[in-house]
Amino acid sequence: MKTIVAKEEIAPQTYRYVIRHPKLARKRQAGQFVILRMHEGGERVPLTIVDSDPEAGTVTLIFQAVGHSTQELAELGVGDKLLDLAGPLGKPTHIENYGTVCVIGGGYGTAPVLPIATVFKQAGNRMFGIIGARTRDLVILEKELGEICDDLRVATDDGSYGVKGFVTDVLAQLLAEGNKIDFVLAVGPTPMMRAVSVLTKEEGIPCMVSLNPLMIDGTGMCGGCRVEVDGQTKFACVDGPEFDGHLVNYHLLMKRQGAYKHEENMALSVGSHCKIGLDD
Ligand code: NAD
Numbered sequence: 029m030k031t032i033v034a035k036e037e038i039a040p041q042t043y044r045y046v047i048r049h050p051k052l053a054r055k056r057q058a059g060q061f062v063i064l065r066m067h068e069g070g071e072r073v074p075l076t077i078v079d080s081d082p083e084a085g086t087v088t089l090i091f092q093a094v095g096h097s098t099q100e101l102a103e104l105g106v107g108d109k110l111l112d113l114a115g116p117l118g119k120p121t122h123i124e125n126y127g128t129v130c131v132i133g134g135g136y137g138t139a140p141v142l143p144i145a146t147v148f149k150q151a152g153n154r155m156f157g158i159i160g161a162r163t164r165d166l167v168i169l170e171k172e173l174g175e176i177c178d179d180l181r182v183a184t185d186d187g188s189y190g191v192k193g194f195v196t197d198v199l200a201q202l203l204a205e206g207n208k209i210d211f212v213l214a215v216g217p218t219p220m221m222r223a224v225s226v227l228t229k230e231e232g233i234p235c236m237v238s239l240n241p242l243m244i245d246g247t248g249m250c251g252g253c254r255v256e257v258d259g260q261t262k263f264a265c266v267d268g269p270e271f272d273g274h275l276v277n278y279h280l281l282m283k284r285q286g287a288y289k290h291e292e293n294m295a296l297s298v299g300s301h302c303k304i305g306l307d308d
């Protein structure tokens with residue numbers, strides 16, 4: 029059992045949990061994730077590890093209560109226990125000194141960007157950061173990313189804070205200002221990652237994205253997280269979650285991400301757990 033030792037609502041319906049798990053805190057690397065279960069028979073929820081403290085033996089997770097299971101998770105509090113927290117899963121981020129890196133986070137997809145930005149900075153890169161959110165209240169981790177990035181910009185869809193527009197508008201602006209960017213890392217909604225990939229491809233800038241397809245076992249066995257990259261089938265849980273954004277088949281990814289919308293809506297409306305089939 030893994031105990032929640034701290035809980036904070038960092039934006040509406042968006043929570044930061046610090047969880048005691050000494051082994052995971054020692055082993056995890058940037059870009060890796062966990063799959064948690066609250067109780068026997070519960071859904072398996074994949075979440076990126078945002079931070080860890082090996083001395084305190086804790087890991088930090090950030091999630092938004094958007095579905096049935098994450099809403100159930102949000103009801104827990106300090107002292108409550110999770111049944112299990114499997115990980116670290118997935119390949120760590122490939123880090124090198126590219127020169128100038130721009131990290132881009134969309135909505136609560138900004139959370140996985142924080143550990144990656146940290147290691148890119150440690151590798152000696154000059155750092156641009158872009159955070160995008162629908163509105164001011166939903167901007168997260170601005171302070172934390174501001175401490176890492178040499179230049180951090182915020183965009184909101186409604187213009188309530190920062191630049192009015194999408195993260196791609198800010199990236200285009202950075203390039204129009206004559207900034208040379210050698211590498212882009214983007215995490216957020218799939219349409220955002222697709223748009224960032226299109227722009228960076230046009231500009232000849234390498235781009236990595238962290239994909240979030242449906243995941244079940246997280247070990248490469250069930251095939252639930254399969255994605256097409258460069259015409260080949262890959263499993264995001266073991267081959268990713270990060271892939272070359274220019275080679276991802278986003279059309280297929282979005283189609284598969286929408287496959288269980290009906291079941292998720294059912295689970296939300298009846299407050300019970302719907303099982304995902306593996307035979308799609
Ligand atoms: P959202 O829909 O509010 O969008 C956030 C921002 O993304 C927008 O403000 C905008 O700047 C940008 N954006 C959205 N659509 C765009 C488009 N078509 N073109 C350019 N920019 C666009 O985001 P949300 O509701 O907070 O959802 C966050 C997403 O991040 C979810 O889809 C979630 O699955 C994903 N996520 C991914 C991971 C991962 O590890 N891969 C982790 C957490 C969250």
Ligand code: FES
Nearest residue numbers: 244246248251265
């Ligand atoms: Fe089952 Fe990746 S989640 S293969």
